[in-house]
Each structure stands twice: as C-alpha cells, then as structure tokens.
Amino acid sequence: MTRYEGAQYAHSDLPACPQYPAFNSTSIERGELEKEVQDVVDSSGFFDKSLKRLQGAVQIPTESFDDMGEVGEDSRWDIFKDFHAYLEQTFPLVYSKLNVTTINTYGLLIEWKGKDESLKPHLFMAHQDVVPVLPATADKWKYPPYSAHYDGKFVWGRGVADCKNNLIGILESFETLLEKDFIPERTIMAGFGFDEEISGWHGAKHIADYLLQILGKDSIELIIDEGGLGIQEMYGAMFALPGLGEKGYFDVKVTVETAGGHSSVPPDHSSIGILSRIVTAIEDHPYQPDLTPANPYFTTLQCGAEYGPEMSSWLRKTIKKALKSKKAAKKVANYLADKDVFNRYLMQTSQAVDIVSGGIKINALPEKVYAVINHRIAVESHVSAVRNNIQSLIGSQILPEFPMSLNAWGDISGNTSTSSLGQITLSNFDEPLNPSPTSPYDTDAYKMLSGTIKQVFGEDIVVAPSVMTGNTDTKFYWDLSRNIYRFTPSRIEGRESVHTVDEKLGMKEHIEAVKFYTQMMLNANRS
Template sequence: MKQVFSLLGIAILLLFAYATFNAMNFGSSTEQSVDDVIIELKRENIPERLAEALMFKTISEQDKADIDYETFVALHAYIDAEFPLIREKLTKEVVNDYSLLYTWQGSNSDLQPVLLLSHMDVVPVVPGTEDKWLHQPFSGDIADGVIWGRGAVDDKLSVFGILEAVEYLLDENYQPKRTYYLAFGHDEEKGGPDGAKKIGELLRDRGVKALYGIDEGGFVIDGSIAGLERDIAMVNVSEKGYVSLQLSVTGAGGHSSAPLAETAVSILSHAVANVSDNKFPVDTSVLTRMGEAVAGELLLYQKAIIANLGLLEPIIEVVAEKNPLLNAFTRTSTAPTMLSGSPKENVLPIFATAVINHRIMPGETIESTMAFVENAIDDERVKVTVINESTDPSPVSSTTDSGYLIITKTIQQVSSEDPVIVPGMLQAGTDTKHYVEVADNLYRFIFTKVDPTENVVHGTNERVEVESYLNTIRFFVQLIINTDESQ
C-alpha cells in the first residue's frame, strides 16, 4: 500500500511540474513596437453623415416581400452625393440590384488586393419597444457626443467608416499600390444570399485572390470584464458554422380519448431530450489561442489554468453546461427552438416536428453535426433534415500572416488605450463566409469600443460615441497605408 501511495505522490508531483512548466512557457504575442499615429480628419459633418444614413430604413424584414428595396436605392444615391471623390475616382458596380462593389485600382497589379467588407441592411426594431429607445431608432439623433440609431454599430458604422477613410485619402491625393475592393452587401442580416454571396461569386469569377479581407464581428471591449487591466481588441480569426435541423415524426393520429402507447409528440419529445442531453465534445483550442494572447496579463496560477486546458477538459465539460458563454466557446452548441404537433388539444398528432439550431465549432461540419444528432436520437422513426440556409464553419485564419500583423499593427498605432489583441472566434455569422474563395485570410473586427453588457448590437438604444466612430475612420485610413507598405 505504501508503494501505491508513493507512486501516486510521484505522479502528482510530475503532473504539477508539467503544469507549472506549461505555465512558465505559455504565451505568445503579435504586438509590435510601433509609434502612435495621429490622423487629423479634415472633412466637415462626419458624424452627421452617419447619423443621416441611419435615417434610411434599410431593414432586412423576415419576409422578403416586406422589404422596402427602394430605401436601398435611396441610400446609394445619398452615398453618391456625399462622397464625390469616390464617385469620381472609384469604379462603382451595383450587384444584384441593391449591393455595392467599389474598385479602387492600385498602381501595382503584382500585389494582392484587399477586401474591405460591410453591409447596409439592419435588423428590425422589435414591435412595442419603440418607447424604450432614448432616441428613436431612425431619428438620426446626435446627443451628448453619441450617434443614436439602428445601424450605428451594426453595421452602417463600418460602411461609412470605410467610405470616409477612402474619401479622406483621395482628398490627400493618395494613390494606393494595391487594389482595394469595398464590398457592401444588402442582406447580411438574412445570411447574405443575394448580396455578399453574389459579390463573392463575381470576384471569384474574375480571378480575385485577396491578401486578406476585414469585416464586422469584433470590437474593442473593456478588459475588466475578463479580469484584465487593459482593454481587449477582439480580432476574430474564425466563426462558427450554422445549421438548423428539423426532427419529424409521423404518427397514426386519432382521438385523444384512446391514445396509443406512444404518440408522434412523445417520440419526438424523447428525441429532443436525447439531443439536448448528449452534448458535443469539448474543444479547448479556441480558449487556448485566446489565452496565449493575454498570457502576459495573467498571474501564474491563471496561466497554469489556461496552459493546461487539455488536462482540464473533464472539468470544463461540467462547468460549460452551466455557463452559456464558456459552452459557446468550447463546443458545437445545441438549442431546441421550435416545436409543433396537433392543431387541437384532443386530436392525436399525425405529424410532429421540432427544430434544433446548432452553431458548429471549427473542425466540425454540417455533415458531422447531423451524424452526431442522428446517433444521439438512435430512433429510425425520427427523420432528421437540414432546413434553411446552412454554412460550415469558416477556415481559421492565420495569426502569423501579413494580414493579421497589419491589422494588429494598425490597432496599436491608432489606439491611445493600448489594448491586448486577442484572436477570437465569432459565435454568430458574418458575410465573410461568402468570400472564403477570394481571400487568403478573413478577419472580423471594427475598431470601435462597445460595452458588451449593454447589448447594443441588435438591441434597444443602439448607439456609438462620436469619438469612437472617428477612431473607426482613422483605423481604416491607417490600415490602407500600412497594407500598401507591406510586401
């Protein structure tokens, strides 16, 4: 027995030594030694132009028949009027009637081009919540140094930030070395099938292969939320895939006074419960990558935890079940969202359906997700089918290639707060999925500080501080300059 305890003690000491070694050698940084850059924006009425753009109700309604497409045409005309140098010197194409593609031709065709991506559509305001807005969602109000309205963050902020940056550079007689494509979709909030997808196909057919593309999907946030003293610039290098699976069961029907031992609803209910109870396996690769970026800000015991996530997966598995955010970052998520059965309470259902939404981790696919669900159900009476638009996870973009290094350098140059730059993963979706074939790497980041606890994206009282918006423009100005200087 003493020998057993002795061996156990040695094993624990070796494990402790291994964990400590990992912690001491954990962490990497893409931060570069750079000087701050001051960009003086000279154009007048910059905040007012964005505010006025927010007055255009370019809403992606659930039913396409309810979308006011003429509002998009009006926004196009507004852009033409407010950005005369872009109108004069860039090539503009209207893609599939309502999306925009601008080409800013570079002087050196041997250099790979770059994609500057965004979208013009916004989500609807939830009916009945209008009185909860401090300023009406389409008023275009500027008050107390803040621009208010739907689209102020998602995502007319980027559309007009890019336009203002290019107009600024044109006014400075700047001639880019690389070609820049400004691509603004009109239906990102519906998955982008008619907008960004068509632009991506057009660029693919023209043989475009960009150095990188940058789109929405990450912000600068207060680091104290994660227990850090410095702010965090979340540059998302990947995003989860998306699939909704419909579970359907066909039953005999009949009167509820003489029910069968199992009805379509009871069979379906067991299937939904089985899928919910059988969690997808934990994958700590995203947390590890993010942890490496912030390692310099952590205490030794915190490093020890992050550096040894692989050893801690059984614990993470338990904790993730009770922590939605941790769950989202470590596994393919499972969310039963819809159920339907009999049209009347005393009629046995002939047909019962449920919909389960999954956000798929990189490394998995729609096919593997469906196979996992079918295996969890293990009942031939339940049919599983894919419904609606679905996408596999995006490829994980490089954190060592020039595109990422250019972005991180630019963040450091234009930021007065010196944020920690973290290569994250976006749980939601962006238009970047439609540009995978035309860019070496795709990144999701807007240089704008937001408070994630206030839920301004898609939420009530969407807004952006004027100074934060001006910094967005400065970021895009410097990003273009830095990209041109890179070989």
C-alpha cells in the same frame, strides 16, 4: 516546446501569443500625409460631418426579413434604392472618382485602383441591412429606433452598431483620402452586401462570385469584415480581439409523423409528445466544452496568461500547461465553461431549439409536427458530427421506447413494420455551413492589421486572435483569401445593445474607427 499530440496547431514555431510592433511612418513625406489626414479626422468639423453622415444612414430602415423573396420581386428590397441614393449624395468623391459596381441590384463593390498591379488588393467589408425592429418593442426604445438621436455621447438606432458604423466609416476613410489626392500603391476595395442578417445569399454571395470570376482564387491579400470582440479589458489589460475563424452553422429539422385521430381517444403519446421527448433528450445531452490549439480562443487564453496581470495564478499556470498537455486544456475548458456561458460556447457546439410547429385544432391529434434545432459548430467539429450525434441520440434514447422508423437524411432505419407508430425524419432546415478555415497570425497581412490596431488604439493594446460564435458575410470569401479577419474597430464600452432595444454607438468610438480604416488604407502601401 512540443504541443500536445493530436492538436491541430498551425503555428507551432511561434510564441504562444506573438505581438507585433505598432506601425510608424516610414518616410517624412508619408508621415506628413498621415498627420494631415489624422488632423482632419480629429477636427470638430469632421466630427460634425461624421455625425450627420452616420445619422442619415441609420434613419433609412434597411431591414431584411427571413422570408424575403427574390430581388426585384419583393418590394421590401426597395428601401435599398433610397440608401444607395443617400450614399451617392453623401460621398461624392467616392462615386465620381472610384469604380462603383452594383451586383444583384443592391450589392456594392467599390474599387480604388492602385498603381502597382502586382500587389494583391485589400478588401474592406460591411453590410447595408439591419435586423428588423419588432413592432411590439418599438415603444420600449428610449428614442425612436430610426431617429438616430444623438445625446451628446451616443447615436441611438437600429443598425448604428451593426454595422452601418463600419460601412460609413469605410466610406468616410475613402472620401477623406480622396480629398487629399492620395493614390494607393495597392488596389483597395470595399464590398457591401445587403442581406447579411439573413445569411447573405442575395448580397455577399453574388459579390464573392463576381470577384472569383474576375480575379480568381486566392487573389486578395487581406479581407477585413465586421465582427470579433472589439477592444476590451480582460484580466487587467486591454485586448483587441480580431476573429480569425467562425463556428459552423447547422439547422436540423426534426419531423414526427403519426396517424393522428380524435383527441377524445388519444394514444399515450401524441406526435407532439414524442417530439417533446426528442427535444428533451437532445437538451439533456449537450455537447461538452473542449479546448485545442485548433481553436483561436486557445490563443486568446494564452495571450491572457502572458499579458493579463489580474489572471489568477492557478488559471495562468494551467493555461500555459495546456500548450503541451491535453489534460490541462480540458481543465481550463471545464473551468471557464462553468464560469461563464459565453466562454462555454467559444469552446463547444451549441444546440438551441428555436422553432416548434404542430397542431391546428384542439380536438384533433396532429399527424405531422416538427422542431428546428440551431447548432453553432465548434471549430474542431463538422456538420457530419452533428448529424451523427442526433441520429445516434434518437436511436438510443427514443426508438427503444417508440416503435417508429427513422429517416436520417435519407438513411432509413428503425422499426418499419406496419405496426410502427410512424416516422421520425431528420433533414436540413437550410444550407449547413462547416466551421471556417482559421486565418493565420504570422503573415504580413496579420502583422499589418495588428500593427495598425496598436498604432491607432495604443501601443499597450494586446492583439489576441479569437473566434466568433456567429457567422459573417466572409463565409462566401474563403476561396478569395487566406487572410480573413473579423474586426469591428470599437471599444466595447462604446457599442451596446446590438440586435435589441436601445442599440447605440459612441461617436468617439466611431471616429476612432474612421482613424483605423484610414490608417489601414495608408499602411496598405507598405507591403
């Protein structure tokens, strides 16, 4: 089948939704070990220990704030000392038998040396930090946000589902396998940053740089981090949805500067008024949804069409046509975008005005005001496309009405005469990030991930590549591996209210995650 011309289809020789079999034990000895380990994880004693481990982790409020200073200078980092002490006490075999390295004080890199040094390592990732609990919302929680209350089904608390569950689950898997004297063929590593919620520059960035220094580029066979859309029902079937890519990230600062003056003799449009016009123009011209094979969500939909019995016949037919018809793909994109806002932003660049600042006195016209617009860039697009779009929009919608100069990232244009009202400046609010490379789904690494998901969660699970609208710490690891997958191994019904009031995680789902991580480590010996 020929995919439509111009589409960046990386797997044109594959089925539209390839499925790989569940892993099964390859030897009697290995099968016995796997059964023994999984029996331990299934036991009531392990459940009780796991509950206490997870609760203890949640009870330490490792919050990271947007205005954090440098490590060693800002005392708000000090809470991570307590968290490290807790981990060392809780996982004694990990700390006594494996190589545990601290990086930039609070980053953690754990290395379990394998017997075969010719095999590239596997790396499991999570982050130690959590988003802060706003004081104004603390009394809105059903249970105090750092109580880690267990109600018989859920553990409640900030960070329990994002992502101390992943971190504790990985360490529990290490500890359990060490108790059984397991020795991996392949080196297994864990990397835990401590500021993912504020972009990871202090934590994961330093860990990735360290790994690049000691191992080099393309030195890791498989990386698994938090993320993806977990395991959920779609179109009448159960799907596991690992993220094979991430949208880009770009915060644009729009600054308007005018002469100011006394508010008793105002101009027709103050700097705030002009900025408001700019914001309105931007919001009135949103990006449009598009769907191409470059986007892993394209494959998600192909999997839905292939294996989802409850998908409407029209949608199924049109999705399959999209394999070779750009027109059909556009129909699908428009239909899904109109139906659900979440679907929309899997297929288009988003833009959201999140910060506005200007004016300090009620009777004084502000000379300088600004707004910051957050963009999550579609996988087919680029930071430069967003820049060009905003610059063009202001040039066509704003400058004809307001005689101002425009400084767009150092490129000055527009009316620069002395009669100009002032200047509009476009600049980066922070470091922009282009969309990630898309990881393949025909490699041994992906087949291992897919086969382990089916082995742990059920052979009827459809594993469908997907894309993430947000960003993870993996953005620093692109040079270390082409096989980067974002997958939180939890059923969606057991993981609720991430980043908001009443965050909680089902213990049943947490135990399943431990099984997944443990089985991934056992399966790593097979290739």
